[in-house]
Amino acid sequence: DSGVTQTPKHLITATGQRVTLRCSPRSGDLSVYWYQQSLDQGLQFLIQYYNGEERAKGNILERFSAQQFPDLHSELNLSSLELGDSALYFCASSVGGDIIPGANVLTFGAGSRLTVL
Amino acid sequence: GENVEQHPSTLSVQEGDSAVIKCTYSDSASNYFPWYKQELGKRPQLIIDIRSNVGEKKDQRIAVTLNKTAKHFSLHITETQPEDSAVYFCASQEGFQKLVFGTGTRLLVSP
Secondary structure: OOOOEEEOOEEEEOOOOOEEEEEEOOOOOOEEEEEEEOOOOOOEEEEEEEOOEEEEEOOOOOOEEEEEOOOOOEEEEEOOOOHHHOEEEEEEEEOOOOOOOOOOOOEEOOOEEEEEO | OOOEEEEOOEEEEEOOOOEEEEEEEOOOOOOEEEEEEEOOOOOOEEEEEEEOOOOEEEEOOEEEEEEOOOOEEEEEEOOOOHHHOEEEEEEEEOOOOOOEEOOOEEEEEEO
């Protein structure tokens, strides 16, 4: 167990539907990152939050949105789902924002596997 | 935005050989360069990282080198073992901004 908790582990849904993926960061980590990994593909950066605020945005579709709550957990909302959205969605957390050893190191959750039929 | 290129996409070696994976980055402001290993069906995990004020770092059989001028960094694995078989990702980051990953290298170590 890495300390980063993602739910659900697996999710099967239909095109056009909306889903929410949830992430609880490791205790003490303030920064949360979301990545998308399609089959045999790399890790595509979606969005990053630090202490409740959006810090950086990647190639995140307009149909996708996210937020980080005051308790630091984060949710990724995917709407109007398409077949191509089927992927493994990773959340990762880091201390972030402080110049201390290891502050940049990302700890990944186990991922949420989304299948859109 | 930052772009990280990684080569090769696949690498097959015999057990005991060395393996080298190379990455280039585009943003000269990037100052943190980690390498992550992802075994089949598992989450990526950090194996080694280097900051821009250091040219080389070593941890047992793994080493990373950084050439800031050329914007290149490389992962070197010596005396490879079958358990080194995995996908390896390089990444770059400026400060605490987004961490951008390369496209990955699938390393296969044959006994």
